[in-house]
Amino acid sequence: MEPELEKMPDNLEDGFVTGGQEPQIRKVVAVENEKKFQALDQIIEQYSQEPGQLIKILLKAQDIFGYLPEEVQAHIALKTGVPVSEVNGVVTFYSLFATRPRGRNILKVCMGTACYVKGAQELMDTLKEHLKIDEGGTTSDQLFTLETTRCVGACGLAPVLLANEQVHGEAGAAGVYKIIQDCRKGEKIESKKH
Amino acid sequence: MKVRSIDDLRSLKEKYYPLIKQRLGHRNGLGLTQVMVCSGTACTSSESREVHRKLEQELARCNLSSSVRVIRTGCFGFCQHGPIMMIHPGEILYCRVRPEDVREVVQHHLINGQLVDSLLYREINTGKKASSLENIHFFKAQERIVLQNCGVINPESIEEYIARDGYFSLADLILNKQPREIIEIINKSGLRGRGGAGFPAGKKWEMAAAQDVKPKYVVCNADEGDPGAFMDRSILEGDPHSVLEAMSIAAYCIGASQGYIYVRAEYPIAVERLENAINQAREVGLLGKGLFDTSFDFDIGLRFGAGAFVCGEETALLHSVMGQRGEPRPRPPYPAQEGLWGRPTLINNVETYANIPVIFRGGWEWYQGHGTATSKGTKVFSLAGKINNTGLIEVPMGTSLRTIIFDIGGGIAGGRQFKAVQTGGPSGGCIPEKYLDLPIDYESLKEIGSIMGSGGMIVMSEDNCMVDLARFYLEFTQDESCGRCTPCRVGTKRMLEIIKRITEGQGEMEDLELLEELAFDVRDASLCGLGQTAPNPVISTLRYFKDEYIAHVRDKVCPAGVCKELLTYQVDAEKCIACGLCAKACAVGAISGAPKQPYHINPEKCIKCASCVAKCPKKAILKGVGREVASSAQAGIFAGAGSQENRPAL
Numbered sequence: 001m002e003p004e005l006e007k008m009p010d011n012l013e014d015g016f017v018t019g020g021q022e023p024q025i026r027k028v029v030a031v032e033n034e035k036k037f038q039a040l041d042q043i044i045e046q047y048s049q050e051p052g053q054l055i056k057i058l059l060k061a062q063d064i065f066g067y068l069p070e071e072v073q074a075h076i077a078l079k080t081g082v083p084v085s086e087v088n089g090v091v092t093f094y095s096l097f098a099t100r101p102r103g104r105n106i107l108k109v110c111m112g113t114a115c116y117v118k119g120a121q122e123l124m125d126t127l128k129e130h131l132k133i134d135e136g137g138t139t140s141d142q143l144f145t146l147e148t149t150r151c152v153g154a155c156g157l158a159p160v161l162l163a164n165e166q167v168h169g170e171a172g173a174a175g176v177y178k179i180i181q182d183c184r185k186g187e188k189i190e191s192k193k194h
Numbered sequence: 195m196k197v198r199s200i201d202d203l204r205s206l207k208e209k210y211y212p213l214i215k216q217r218l219g220h221r222n223g224l225g226l227t228q229v230m231v232c233s234g235t236a237c238t239s240s241e242s243r244e245v246h247r248k249l250e251q252e253l254a255r256c257n258l259s260s261s262v263r264v265i266r267t268g269c270f271g272f273c274q275h276g277p278i279m280m281i282h283p284g285e286i287l288y289c290r291v292r293p294e295d296v297r298e299v300v301q302h303h304l305i306n307g308q309l310v311d312s313l314l315y316r317e318i319n320t321g322k323k324a325s326s327l328e329n330i331h332f333f334k335a336q337e338r339i340v341l342q343n344c345g346v347i348n349p350e351s352i353e354e355y356i357a358r359d360g361y362f363s364l365a366d367l368i369l370n371k372q373p374r375e376i377i378e379i380i381n382k383s384g385l386r387g388r389g390g391a392g393f394p395a396g397k398k399w400e401m402a403a404a405q406d407v408k409p410k411y412v413v414c415n416a417d418e419g420d421p422g423a424f425m426d427r428s429i430l431e432g433d434p435h436s437v438l439e440a441m442s443i444a445a446y447c448i449g450a451s452q453g454y455i456y457v458r459a460e461y462p463i464a465v466e467r468l469e470n471a472i473n474q475a476r477e478v479g480l481l482g483k484g485l486f487d488t489s490f491d492f493d494i495g496l497r498f499g500a501g502a503f504v505c506g507e508e509t510a511l512l513h514s515v516m517g518q519r520g521e522p523r524p525r526p527p528y529p530a531q532e533g534l535w536g537r538p539t540l541i542n543n544v545e546t547y548a549n550i551p552v553i554f555r556g557g558w559e560w561y562q563g564h565g566t567a568t569s570k571g572t573k574v575f576s577l578a579g580k581i582n583n584t585g586l587i588e589v590p591m592g593t594s595l596r597t598i599i600f601d602i603g604g605g606i607a608g609g610r611q612f613k614a615v616q617t618g619g620p621s622g623g624c625i626p627e628k629y630l631d632l633p634i635d636y637e638s639l640k641e642i643g644s645i646m647g648s649g650g651m652i653v654m655s656e657d658n659c660m661v662d663l664a665r666f667y668l669e670f671t672q673d674e675s676c677g678r679c680t681p682c683r684v685g686t687k688r689m690l691e692i693i694k695r696i697t698e699g700q701g702e703m704e705d706l707e708l709l710e711e712l713a714f715d716v717r718d719a720s721l722c723g724l725g726q727t728a729p730n731p732v733i734s735t736l737r738y739f740k741d742e743y744i745a746h747v748r749d750k751v752c753p754a755g756v757c758k759e760l761l762t763y764q765v766d767a768e769k770c771i772a773c774g775l776c777a778k779a780c781a782v783g784a785i786s787g788a789p790k791q792p793y794h795i796n797p798e799k800c801i802k803c804a805s806c807v808a809k810c811p812k813k814a815i816l817k818g819v820g821r822e823v824a825s826s827a828q829a830g831i832f833a834g835a836g837s838q839e840n841r842p843a844l
Binding site: 050053054055059089095096097112113114116118129149150151153156157158166167169 | 235236238239240273274276418419420421422423424427459460461462495497498499500501502503514515516517518519520521535576578579580584585616619650652654658663666667670676781803
């Protein structure tokens with residue numbers, strides 16, 4: 001089992017960029033991007049009828065792009081008629097919005113009080129050490145981004161780890177390693193067993 | 195079917211009530227077994243969805259699908275013991291039901307009619323098994339009024355809410371009462387805002403109703419930002435229609451036709467249930483144009499918070515609802531005078547709204563019979579931290595902290611000593627043991643330097659350092675300070691610097707005075723509630739736990755053994771078997787030794803990561819708190835989540 005796991009990221013990288021295919025891949029990326037912007041335009045059309053839906057549009061845009069780069073912010077500003085400075089002001093105000101690309105798996109350690117008094121900081125330190133990244137950082141293979149989150153309200157299960165928005169309770173005791181392994185395998189993360 | 199009159203509601207109720215009646219403990223010969231599976235956030239994260247799926251599968255396999263019905267409910271409040279399953283008739287409660295237990299439940303309970311012993315709840319202190327709800331002290335000791343539907347109805351069914359007399363109050367009030375009379379009843383009930391400050395709800399309604407401008411708006415504050423609080427989430431997940439009904443009543447009273455619920459994006463299940471509830475209400479005509487064939491129109495939209503604590507403050511929330519940066523502004527004008535888009539806006543919190551239908555169903559006289567002289571009704575608290583029964587509880591105002599923590603909450607986890615309880619989140623304070631018997635209401639909590647807040651209660655044991663906790667809260671408020679006013683933006687930053695110095699052993703005695711002075715300045719000079727209350731954790735810990743601060747500053751010791759910089763690790767020479775595992779585990783090479791000799795930790799190199807503690811088979815590595823050395827078993831940092839040995843070896 002173990003060696004196979006180790007190999008997986010390499011295989012994935014092979015599938016991504018190899019010298020000869022580069023122009024084609026660039027084209028694929030452009031087409032992908034085109035599609036994303038089309039999806040974004042639909043969202044904007046759907047929500048801009050109502051007043052005050054900028055935050056909703058930004059949340060949806062982040063779902064599509066994974067983060068909110070300048071081009072996306074500018075595009076939203078253009079389409080909604082909200083000044084780009086205001087869009088950027090909103091993006092930078094709220095902690096859920098990211099302006100830098102994030103990894104394919106997002107691990108969030110809940111830093112609510114209940115989690116904190118039950119060892120969330122330890123959990124964070126353990127993850128930082130294992131993934132060799134800092135809080136807010138992304139691993140070099142683009143697989144993991146490590147973040148903290150505000151209280152998710154699952155305080156009864158503290159400390160809590162969110163792996164791709166799925167809540168894993170009592171995450172200090174066991175299972176964290178398995179969650180990371182599962183992400184590496186590219187499998188859907190299954191809920192941690194007690 | 196469209197609901198146009200009280201008779202329409204009645205006929206729906208008649209149809210669905212038998213199901214509900216059985217769930218309330220009546221054996222009404224329905225010939226049907228109902229299995230309730232909790233689908234709140236906590237249970238969902240411990241696989242209740244999988245339990246539900248497996249159960250459906252297993253029932254189909256055993257040809258029981260027609261005689262057994264599976265219902266997903268909201269939170270039972272017993273989060274620590276989830277996933278929760280309850281079977282009617284009999285009110286049999288099963289705890290920690292794993293997907294692999296489902297087959298046994300079906301075979302034993304549903305087919306053979308026997309209890310599944312291994313899944314029954316055992317009282318923590320007596321070890322006694324309890325099979326049904328009424329035998330479990332945690333539930334018996336509560337008074338569930340606001341949460342009466344949570345765990346009883348399917349939150350995704352408007353019919354079941356109607357069967358619990360839902361929307362009857364709305365119909366009655368719209369058809370038979372004037373707004374003035376309704377507000378009078380709210381005033382008489384004595385209901386106060388459950389969001390934190392405890393402003394009389396009726397007064398707020400009055401103010402909004404008195405404005406002559408149109409349109410007006412009704413807003414529900416579901417931005418439950420206090421870390422450690424999850425009451426509002428559970429209400430939204432377990433009984434969303436009660437909030438919709440209350441908002442409609444409020445809209446009728448003040449003359450609004452549009453409402454907004456501002457909900458955190460961190461609560462995906464609550465958002466889903468709300469969306470579903472709003473759609474259902476629209477379908478049957480309980481939201482939309484001409485409710486109950488009158489000229490009253492009302493609709494509700496959802497708005498999402500994107501992670502900013504300050505948005506719980508009402509003026510900041512209004513900015514956020516309008517899609518702007520959530521910065522507060524000075525009051526007056528109050529939102530009831532000038533709110534959304536400059537129009538009169540009524541803002542109440544989720545739990546406040548959830549009280550409204552209850553007041554009209556039971557009558558204000560009955561409601562007023564609960565609580566204390568100044569604080570009426572019940573309060574929902576979320577219990578978390580180092581307590582045996584974490585979860586959601588509801589008790590009358592005036593209940594003592596001791597009852598909540600030791601009686602309902604089952605005492606401190608792991609047999610440790612109680613140190614303090616924190617109420618009100620980052621805006622509240624820490625309450626020491628001497629006030630445990632105080633009946634709690636808005637006033638009494640304020641007197642002892644804390645606040646009711648939204649109802650989060652975090653229990654701390656002797657393993658928690660109060661200075662570190664104050665630092666944690668300050669870090670939170672400093673990070674969440676929106677930056678609009680200087681006292682909060684700069685003041686919290688400077689306070690945090692001082693308190694960090696103290697936890698790192700660099701503090702001076704003068705720092706304590708400076709910290710206190712600064713705390714009062716920030717409290718008095720900040721623009722909004724966030725800044726005005728941010729110093730509370732510092733002020734209250736300085737007041738009740740000054741000796742801990744002094745230990746950090748003068749003796750350079752953290753009595754609870756939490757502050758890393760003030761700890762030392764040593765090898766117990768008598769226990770050490772010289773296996774060398776600790777040296778291997780040490781990432782910085784701080785541990786050295788020779789065969790058959792006790793190992794040694796070099797304090798200069800040690801980074802206090804505790805990896806060696808987890809690896810030592812003989813528990814020979816001791817965590818030192820200053821000169822005293824506690825045994826490593828006691829100093830479990832992962833307390834509550836298992837001891838250090840269970841730490842994942844990454």
